[in-house]
Amino acid sequence: MSGSFRRAASASALVAAVLALAACASPQSAGSAGSDGHELELVVRDGHLRELGASCSGARPYLEFHAGAELALLDDDGRAVFSTPLGDGEAVKVDDIDYGAAPRIPTFCRFALGAVNLDDGESYDVSIDGHVVAEHRADAAATMVFVPALAVIAPTTEETE
Amino acid sequence: MSNGRRSIAALGILAGVILVMTACSSGVRGGATQLPAPVPAEVEYAAAAESPMAPSLEGRLVDDTPVDLEVLAAGRPLVVQFMASWCSSCAEQQDVLSRISDEYGDTIAVAHVSGDTDADALTAYLDEHGVDGPVLVDPELQVWRSFAVTEPPMTALIDHEGHLVRLWPAGADEEKLGEQLDRLVRGSD
Numbered sequence: 001m002s003g004s005f006r007r008a009a010s011a012s013a014l015v016a017a018v019l020a021l022a023a024c025a026s027p028q029s030a031g032s033a034g035s036d037g038h039e040l041e042l043v044v045r046d047g048h049l050r051e052l053g054a055s056c057s058g059a060r061p062y063l064e065f066h067a068g069a070e071l072a073l074l075d076d077d078g079r080a081v082f083s084t085p086l087g088d089g090e091a092v093k094v095d096d097i098d099y100g101a102a103p104r105i106p107t108f109c110r111f112a113l114g115a116v117n118l119d120d121g122e123s124y125d126v127s128i129d130g131h132v133v134a135e136h137r138a139d140a141a142a143t144m145v146f147v148p149a150l151a152v153i154a155p156t157t158e159e160t161e
Numbered sequence: 162m163s164n165g166r167r168s169i170a171a172l173g174i175l176a177g178v179i180l181v182m183t184a185c186s187s188g189v190r191g192g193a194t195q196l197p198a199p200v201p202a203e204v205e206y207a208a209a210a211e212s213p214m215a216p217s218l219e220g221r222l223v224d225d226t227p228v229d230l231e232v233l234a235a236g237r238p239l240v241v242q243f244m245a246s247w248c249s250s251c252a253e254q255q256d257v258l259s260r261i262s263d264e265y266g267d268t269i270a271v272a273h274v275s276g277d278t279d280a281d282a283l284t285a286y287l288d289e290h291g292v293d294g295p296v297l298v299d300p301e302l303q304v305w306r307s308f309a310v311t312e313p314p315m316t317a318l319i320d321h322e323g324h325l326v327r328l329w330p331a332g333a334d335e336e337k338l339g340e341q342l343d344r345l346v347r348g349s350d
Contacts, residue, residue: 048312049330055250059312060302063276066247088249104330 037115191296192224212324216307246286
């Protein structure tokens, strides 16, 4: 093997190694997860009156959840292990109450996130356009990321000191 | 310089001046130049006196012009569209508003209230959808809150006396908006 050939082969191997490392360090994006990834959805619990199935974004005070906003899941070190721009949401039922002929009923806004590979048992910060808004604990049964968490503070009628 | 060259230079300067004047007179999309023209002389309006008065509608247009309800409506019914550039349903509603605006012309006014915090995104949206009429910027959502807007789009109809006739969460239905405008503009009810 000539010296120039060996140098070229070494350089190629180095480039391949760098590319592989870069691929490992990059966060997953929507649709890039492996076959063992779980389909994940984001559910914004805004309770807004909408037609069932209508296109939606988060209602005030969750207006930051809208088409084009960048959602990311961050690990303990703050690294994004998954990120995707949100598409349009879809208005889904919040309960099984019969609202009769009412055209608009209480709904949540659900966004499909695609397949995501997360480590079971690990917790991830959920960020939207760089702002952490929730925490998601991953396991095989957890297919939805909820915003907001149901109880942020203990329910009380007492004034905050 | 020969007479021919002087003539060509003069023509070039004239063309440049015309281009600049045209650009200036067209103004900023959504700015003060988009405020309503005078009400047509032959038009009469009916008031929805049974309706409550509309909340305050004060703010600044995209070109920083201060406006209020009186300026935006200019003595005629006003359709107010609450929107944001990222709102897909708002984009779909623009066709409805364009058709209403074309049909009723200067007999009504149409204004947008944008909840955008990104001015560039708003400008791109206005250009993409050919939005005519004044656009009030409301990044702190003060006007939105006054009108109880929780999710765009929402359409409000205000009569020529300032009564809040109707609110349409999720945006106005074209037929129903037309029916309401017919009552207000032609006094048919």
